[in-house]
Structures are given as C-alpha cells and as structure tokens.
Amino acid sequence: MIDPFRWIADILIYGALGxxxxxxxxxxxxxxxxxVGKIFFMLVAIIYLMGWFRALVSPEKVRNxxxxxxKFAARGMACGLGAVTPFCSCSSVPLFIGFVEAGxxxxxTFSFLITSPMINEVAVVLLASILGWKLAALxxxxxxxxxxxxxxxxxxxxxxxxxxxxxxKIQMGEAGEQTVDNSLRGRHLYxxxxxxxxxxxxxxxxxxxxxxxxxFHGYVPVDLAQNLGNGLFSVPAAVLxxxxxxxxxxxxxxxxxxxxxKGVGLGTTLAFMMSVAAxxxxxxxxxxxxxxxxxxGLFCLVLTCAFILVGFGFxxxxxxxxxxxxx
Amino acid sequence: MKIEILGSGxxxxxxxxxxxxxxxxxxxxxxxxxxxxxxxxxxxxxxxKTPGLVIDGTVKISGRIPTAEEIANLL
Numbered sequence: 001m002i003d004p005f006r007w008i009a010d011i012l013i014y015g016a017l018g019x020x021x022x023x024x025x026x027x028x029x030x031x032x033x034x035x036v037g038k039i040f041f042m043l044v045a046i047i048y049l050m051g052w053f054r055a056l057v058s059p060e061k062v063r064n065x066x067x068x069x070x071k072f073a074a075r076g077m078a079c080g081l082g083a084v085t086p087f088c089s090c091s092s093v094p095l096f097i098g099f100v101e102a103g104x105x106x107x108x109t110f111s112f113l114i115t116s117p118m119i120n121e122v123a124v125v126l127l128a129s130i131l132g133w134k135l136a137a138l139x140x141x142x143x144x145x146x147x148x149x150x151x152x153x154x155x156x157x158x159x160x161x162x163x164x165x166x167x168x169k170i171q172m173g174e175a176g177e178q179t180v181d182n183s184l185r186g187r188h189l190y191x192x193x194x195x196x197x198x199x200x201x202x203x204x205x206x207x208x209x210x211x212x213x214x215x216f217h218g219y220v221p222v223d224l225a226q227n228l229g230n231g232l233f234s235v236p237a238a239v240l241x242x243x244x245x246x247x248x249x250x251x252x253x254x255x256x257x258x259x260x261x262k263g264v265g266l267g268t269t270l271a272f273m274m275s276v277a278a279x280x281x282x283x284x285x286x287x288x289x290x291x292x293x294x295x296x297g298l299f300c301l302v303l304t305c306a307f308i309l310v311g312f313g314f315x316x317x318x319x320x321x322x323x324x325x326x327x
Numbered sequence: 328m329k330i331e332i333l334g335s336g337x338x339x340x341x342x343x344x345x346x347x348x349x350x351x352x353x354x355x356x357x358x359x360x361x362x363x364x365x366x367x368x369x370x371x372x373x374x375x376k377t378p379g380l381v382i383d384g385t386v387k388i389s390g391r392i393p394t395a396e397e398i399a400n401l402l
Contacts, residue, residue, distance in 0.1 A: 060375055060389075091376045091390075093335060097366060098375040170366065173373040189394075197392050201338070286335075289366075 005041070009034035028218025035210045035254045039126065040199075043206070043250070046125045047198050051191025060098075062112075067102040078108045079147040082115030083140065092283065096290045100163065101172045107155030113287075114303065115147035118278045122198075123249035130257055138314065139270060146274070146306040153302050154295075162295035202248050209251035213258035222262055229264030235311030238268045239304055242275025249277040266318040271311030279303055328358035328402070333369045333379035333389075340378040342392050347380070350398035358402075 009030045013019050019026035062081045066074050092113065099109040119140055128136035216225075228234060247255075252273045259269045284296050330347055334340025340362070347360055363369060363381075372381060376390035380398065387401050 060373065063375065093366060094369055094375045094377060097370055101370065166367075170370050172370045189397075193391065193394060197339070 003034075003038075005034045005037040008037055024218045026218070028214045031217040031258065032210055032214035035213060035257070036207070038130070039206060039210065039250075039254060040203075042126055042129055043122065043199060044195055046122050047195045048191045050121055050125075051194040052187055063098055063102050063104070066099075066104055066108065071105060071108070074104060074108045075111050075148055075151055078104075078112040078151070079115045079144050082112040082147060083119040083121075083144060092286050093289050096287065097167050097170055098172055100167055101170055105155065106159050106163070107151040109151075110154040110159070110299065111147045111151030114150045114278060115143055117280075117283065118147070118249055118274055119143045120249060123253065123277075126250060126253055127256075130253060131260065135266075139273070142270060142310045142314070143274065146303070146310065150302050150306055154299065157298055159291065159295045159298070162292045164290055164292065167290050202250060205247050205251040206254075209247050210254040213254035213256075216255065216258040217261060220262060225259070225262035225264050229259065229262070229268050230315065231265075234265055234268045235271050235315065236308050238272040238311060239275045239307045242272050242307075243279045243300070243304065244281065245276050246280035246282060247276050249273070252276045265311075265315045267311040267314030267316070270314050271307045274307050274310065275304070278307075328356065329383055330358045330360045331363050331379075331381040332360065333363050333372065333374055333381060334377040335366075335369075336364055337377070339392050343378045343380060346393060346395040347398050349395035350402060353395065354399050354402050356402050 012033055013026060013030045014021050017029075019029065021027065021030075062077075065081070066077050069077065096109060096113070099112070100106070124136050124140055127139060228237075255276075256269050256273045259272070260266070279300055284300070287296060332340060332343050332347065334343070344360070344362060351358060351360070369377065369379065372379065372386050374386060374389045378392060379389040380387050380393060380401075382401060388397075393401075
C-alpha cells in the first residue's frame, strides 16, 4: 500500500535535501516529516468524522445513566463510558464532584478517571491506523481492565476519608435541555468546531511526541533498544519513565511507533504509553482540589503496579503469539 | 443581560470569554460578562464539563467551546 506521507518525506529529506538514508539526522528528520503529515491528517479526519456521529455523550448524561445501578454494572459502565467520552483535564474536578454528589461510589468514579485520559476514540483509531488493529484492541482491552480493577483496589482503601469536606456539601442542579442543531450544516459546524478546538489544544503535545519519536528513531541504536527494551527491567523502567512525563494518549503514539520499530518489547511499549497518558502531574494537581494527597498517591501507586503487570503480561503474550511488527 | 462563563480557569474558558466579547461587539448588544470559577456555583447549574455558558441564569452551552457566531445567535 502506498503511503503518501512516507513518499513526501522521502522526496523532501532523502531527495531535495539530499540527506543519506541510514544517517542519524536524516532518519530522525524523515520520521518527523512523515509522522507530522500522517498524524495531523488523520487527527483532523478522525475527529471530524467522529464529530458527525457522536450523539452528544455528555458527562451529565453519563452520570444520570450510572447513578443507582449495581456496583458491578456501574463500574463496567464507568469504564466503558470513560473510554468513549472526550476528556479535558480541567473537567476532572466538576466531574468528580458531580459523580460523588449523585451518590456514585468513589471506586466507580476512579474507574472513570482512569479510563478517560487513557482511552479516547481518536487515539484508538489513530493507533489502529498506524500500528494495526490488533495493537489497538490490546491497548483498549488492557486499559479497560486496568480501569475496572483499579477502581476496585482504590475502593478497598476506603478513599471517602480523603475527599475534601466541601465536596460532600455541594448540591448539583439540573442543566436542562440545550438546543442541539442536528441539521447537516449544524453537524458540520459542530464537527468542525470540535476538530479545531481539539487540534488547537493538543498540537504542541503531538509535535513533542513526534519529536521524541523522531529522535528515538534516528539516534537510538537497534541493539540498545532491543536489549534494554526487552527483559525484566524494561517494563518497570518504562512505566517509571512515563510517570513524570506527560502527554495525551495521542501524543504518545509516535513515540510508541518509534519504539516498536526499533524492536522494543510490545508490553514495554504499551506500559510506557499508558503511563504517559494516565499519570500526569497536571492532572494530580487539579484533582488535589477534591482529594487529599494520600488518595492521589495511592492512585498513582495502583496505576503504576497495574501498568507494570500489563507490560509483563504483554511481553509474555507477544513472545508466544507474536502480535507486534518487528523492526 | 447577564452572561456567566463557567470554568476553572483553563484555556478553553478563556476562549469562550473572548468569543463572547466578540459576539457582543458584533451584535452591538451590551451585557455584564462574569467569569465564574467557583465549583459550587458551576455545579449548581448542573454543569459537569466546563466550559459552560450561562445567559440570564439559563445554561445555554456546556462542555464545548462555542464560536463567536454561535454565541451571537444566542444573544
């Protein structure tokens, strides 16, 4: 299959600039040009298309849907809905409070907070287009499981005691029906608005991710990547590296792409991706407004352990079943 | 007319503020525009996903950034 972006990168870097293929800077630049074209094109296309079909799944509707359900059902729904709802970090606080106010168990709320940043439909489709459907499906399955189990574990520690007092006192109103324009033009405007807004918000992060991926691709030797990127210590190392690093799930994709191309283990790569997306200092600082540090510390610890397990699990599975594309 | 922009201070909320000002200039209407960051008030309106746009006490838009044109139509 002809890849137009690879073709453009070939012409620009190896052709016009005349840089030799195989040389570090050349390869890094090639990766950069190719991925910038590929990712931004697909980002715009995917968000726009999704914008057309997305029946407004709002947190308010999610909340009303979940409240009053059995814990098992609520948890499953929270994970599933967290995966399909778009998420902006600054909404964490009102969302958290809204869920608590509705009487939704804290563990369920945490499940939602885990899956939301990790899995969003744009990242999944992007992942599928760049790295294949099998990988995307694995990522989603792993993410949902971590969300589900993570919520249960959080609950065992009775996090209610760590929620700030004012949260329990807030009364939430009903927003009422908003006018939604469902005409063709209305939907186009909505989809286009979403596309512009999301791209505007994440383009620097995506560029950063592509930059890191490009450097990895151009400068990290294959043997080094394969030696360090597989084996027992690679998984915890990858997860711990991802903790202080922050990027959206989308921005982490080009880095994962570079890692897999160099032969880094599948589990190691997935663990890294999840760690980068789900654990972020900005998010923790925002959530601090509603829960105290012990809860946040526990949250990070639970996720770190979960991602390490996912990493080991998939490295093992891959050696048996060969999911990943090789270098 | 009182317009309240609900948000916790992130960039999206700032954009809504700017779009609202643009809409007011475009339509030539005047209104008191207030940025609301207090969680209790925001949730009191039933909004869980910021930014939110409230006109004279009614939530018109929540969870997304409306264009200046869209806001102008609402005025």
